[in-house]
Structure formats: structure tokens, C-alpha cells
Amino acid sequence: xxxxxxxxxxxxxxxxxxxxxxxxxxxxxxxxxxxxxxxxxxxxxxxxxxxxxxxxxxxxxxxxxxxxxxxxxxxxxxxxxxxxxxxxxxxxxxxxxxxxxxxxxxxxxxxxxxxxxxxxxxxxxxxxxxxxxxxxxxxxxxxxxxxxxxxxxxxxxxxxxxxxxxxxxxxxxxxxxxxx
Numbered sequence: 001x002x003x004x005x006x007x008x009x010x011x012x013x014x015x016x017x018x019x020x021x022x023x024x025x026x027x028x029x030x031x032x033x034x035x036x037x038x039x040x041x042x043x044x045x046x047x048x049x050x051x052x053x054x055x056x057x058x059x060x061x062x063x064x065x066x067x068x069x070x071x072x073x074x075x076x077x078x079x080x081x082x083x084x085x086x087x088x089x090x091x092x093x094x095x096x097x098x099x100x101x102x103x104x105x106x107x108x109x110x111x112x113x114x115x116x117x118x119x120x121x122x123x124x125x126x127x128x129x130x131x132x133x134x135x136x137x138x139x140x141x142x143x144x145x146x147x148x149x150x151x152x153x154x155x156x157x158x159x160x161x162x163x164x165x166x167x168x169x170x171x172x173x174x175x176x177x178x179x180x
Contacts, residue, residue, distance in 0.1 A: 016075040016078045020077075023070045029070065030067050031067075031153070032148065037061045040057070040134070042123070045114070051115040054117040054121065056111040058109070060101055061101070077091070086175075089174060089175070089177070090176075090179050156176060
């Protein structure tokens with residue numbers, strides 16, 4: 001069996017190819033999962049008059065996650081310096097992996113009704129489908145937040161450090177460059 005590490009005179013040397021193979025085995029990393037919320041106002045008011053007002057706010061909560069794809073990583077994406085135990089790796093930016101709306105946490109406000117309006121606001125299946133599409137877009141927009149992206153990159157770096165430590169039992173410092 002061929003080892004991923006080159007061993008010369010009981011000295012273990014990490015190579016770029018070894019790193020590529022190990023990182024590719026991970027394939028896709030989920031570096032960050034976060035819960036986000038988004039409020040939507042449904043307005044069925046008539047003629048912009050207070051007496052004909054009918055609106056309701058719905059607050060949705062979603063479990064959202066990022067992923068980093070390692071399947072296309074090559075040795076040209078890695079700069080390895082074994083003497084200083086330092087690795088510089090270029091990766092693609094974290095992408096939105098999933099947005100799962102948690103229906104059990106959805107909050108519906110009481111409708112705001114003008115003097116001449118009554119009843120609750122009902123959504124048809126088509127309207128609810130359009131609302132879900134709008135929600136997905138809103139959550140994706142929230143996930144472009146720079147601090148969330150930075151946290152995903154930081155978590156990716158930590159995960160890569162753990163992968164390398166588990167591979168050879170030595171601590172390497174890692175710089176992650178995100179290629180856009």
C-alpha cells in the first residue's frame with residue numbers, strides 16, 4: 001500500500017499531492033450553518049386609506065449553510081513550505097449550500113385592520129409559492145453579508161488545519177486565499 005506521505009529516514013514530509021488528495025476526499029465542506037430570519041409584510045389595503053387598511057407581517061426563520069467545494073483543487077492551488085510548517089491554499093468562495101425554512105418557528109402577526117376591513121389574510125397556493133421564492137432570494141441576499149462570508153472562510157481554515165493535523169500529527173499554519 002502506498003502512503004500519502006513520503007517517508008525518508010523516519011522523517012515525514014508533506015507534499016502538495018498529499019494535500020490535494022486529502023482535501024479532495026473531503027469533497028465539500030460545510031464551514032458555517034446559521035439561523036436567519038426574514039419578515040414579510042402582506043398588504044391587502046385598498047386605496048391607501050387608513051379605513052381600508054388590511055395587512056399582516058409574517059416572520060420566517062431558516063437554517064442556512066455555506067459550502068466550499070474542494071473537488072476541483074489542484075497542486076497549483078497549494079503552496080507548501082515544510083521548513084516553516086506553512087501552507088497557502090487558494091479556494092473558491094463559500095457558496096450558499098442550503099436554505100431550509102423552519103415552518104415550526106414561523107410567526108404570524110395579528111392582521112392590522114382598518115375600520116371598514118375585517119377577517120384574516122389568506123394566501124392562495126400560487127401566492128404562497130411566490131412568497132417562498134421571494135424568501136429564498138431574501139435569505140440568499142442576507143447570506144452575502146461580508147461578516148458571514150468571513151466567518152465561513154475562518155471556519156474553513158480551521159477545518160483544513162484539523163485535516164492536516166490528523167493527517168501527519170503536526171501543526172501547520174494555513175493561509176486561505178479566496179479566488180473570486
